[in-house]
Amino acid sequence: MIDMLILAEKASAAKHMAKAFGGTTGNVGGKTYKIVHAHGHLMEFKEPEKMVATEADKQRYSSWTDMQTMPWNQADFSWAKTYTKAYNAYTKKSKSTRADVAAIKAEAANAQAILIATDNDPSGEGDLLGWEIVNAIKWQKPVYRIRFADETPKSLNKAMQQMVEITDQFKQGEYLKSDARSKWDFLSMQLTRISTYAARQAGYRVKVINQGRLKSVIVLKIWQQQQLIDNYVKTPYFEAKFKDPAGHIFARKLKDDARKQAARFADETSGQADVAQYTKSPVTNIKREHKTQAPGALLDLAKLGSLLAQQGFNSKEVLATYQKMYEAEIVSYPRTEDRKITQEQYNELLPVVDTIATVVGVDPQLLTHRVLRSKHRASSAAHGANRPGIKVPKSMAELAKYGPSAQAIYKTLAANYLAILGEDYEFDRITAELQLYPDFKTGFNVPVKLNYRAIFDDTEQVATEVKSPSAVVGPDAAPFMYQGANPKPTRPSADWIGKFLEKHNIGTGATRLSVQAQLISGKNAFINEKRGFYTLTQPGTIAAVLVRNTWIGSPSITKQLFDHMDAVGKLNEAPAVVIDSATKVIAHDLPLILNNSQELAQFVGKQSAARTTKKYRPKPKAQGQYQDGPTVEFNSTWSGHKFSAEEIRSLLQGDVISFNATSKYGKTYTATGSLKQQTFKGKKFWGFKADFGK
């Protein structure tokens, strides 16, 4: 008989505990122990119709069409749980957790107590997961709890010294709050039945129209943004600005609408008349300020996914490959929410950073900053930000076996991490204004020392940063007419949705990504993904239109749920209040969804019609004789660059040319290439072809 059975959440945690306590079995703090582990939730609620007692209720609760039964009466439910039937998307196998629970039960038979040992996640998910197992094996003896800040030996041993008894689960706030959360979410499945029914009633032959706290909010947000894009009308304006001989632009800061109104003109003639009021002016008040900037935040999986999307890897592939690399301990735990690391986690990786640098081709001499900056340090981070693992691959080539994106994952992850070992980026901030019109100012940065940016460049936009700018400002600047336009709404993307969910605290690091992956995959996908950019499919559009103006489609519903959960966690509110709030949401949204279905024809129809009748807009062409041979015609712009007359001449001679191009993500880069005959969808055409190397 051992003193305690230590129950870990997953295999990797059990392994780290074995390392910290001196084996899978042994003695820690004067108590004998054995470590076992689950893999996530081993139990989940039974189907609704299997949680009710009477035959009549079984009938009602299995219906997808009886709107009179909803909202469900939670008093009818036993809230009984059953073994999780987890479908693994990578192995494509469905497996019950029955055997896992039985194995834990067998081990528990030899123990005096069970110790639930998970990280200190305040949502209480670890408590729920532990209690599900403890209840499933009908355990009647004492239950203890430890919570740890991270899985390093030091933190695990520290946690062990702060063990508490929690045998009465109904007095444990963390358990009560996550139990309430799970019931709230379970009840929200009614909205899927309601939406599926509503769409079919409106004549759409849909499979299932899924709705939930995450799904509905994501899909509605994309739809609303698509509406903004579809209804966007480009409105050009004309505004007086100045330019000095080196090309620095001097403009007014137009903070509010009134100022914009006064300075911008809708027509060119008025704009020109405005510009004519100004004369050339000397440049004055030139200031040069030396500044530094520390490396940016570390990555989480959502951010890593969006970076790799730009390289053409889809989120599903990245998730699968990352998982394999995690199992090989080459990278850290995937499903973290952390963007920081603990001092312990930093110390653990320090001995191998030079080796990692060598493997990914970063100069180890750049890694001189050996103190963890406070902006990257957390006192508690269960797994820490996504980063390289302690096991370092011998070469990049070795990684290929994990998947197509493995090398890109490792390179990005390693460079991002190593950047925090680089010194701050140094630059000069240069500002100046016009002597005659001091409202017109310029400001730009000139790089002095790249430092960490030579390891990992985290600049998203090339805002006022000039790659090789002239630091010489003035001596004077001349007025010119600047033509601008109201900005086009952002295209929905994985990154954009990720930021939105994070801002509203909707979902966790793990679910934000897995829900998006669900919405993107399968025959009934709601989202089309292309290089990280999102558009809605027809069922996706239906799902979105149905939840317009509903509570489930609103980000604030999660906030309300979490506020209630916090009160439950502090034992200030009865869990029943949380569950009642779910019923209120159903009661509120049911008539709205049925009503919204009358608008489906308008939006779903209209949108597909607009797509098919979209006019083809011809692109500006250049033409000429190619190398004394055929007369060819080709697009006169390429990746944001308009070929000059001279470049067109060079291209027609067959020369290789280089120019500054802008990617669709706004990055500028040097493109090199020549005019070539190419094939697209079986059609031959002439056009510039960049030489991107291999």
Added chain:
DNA sequence: GCAAGGTC
């Protein structure tokens, strides 16, 4: 056929 939360 349903949620979100874990996990692989």
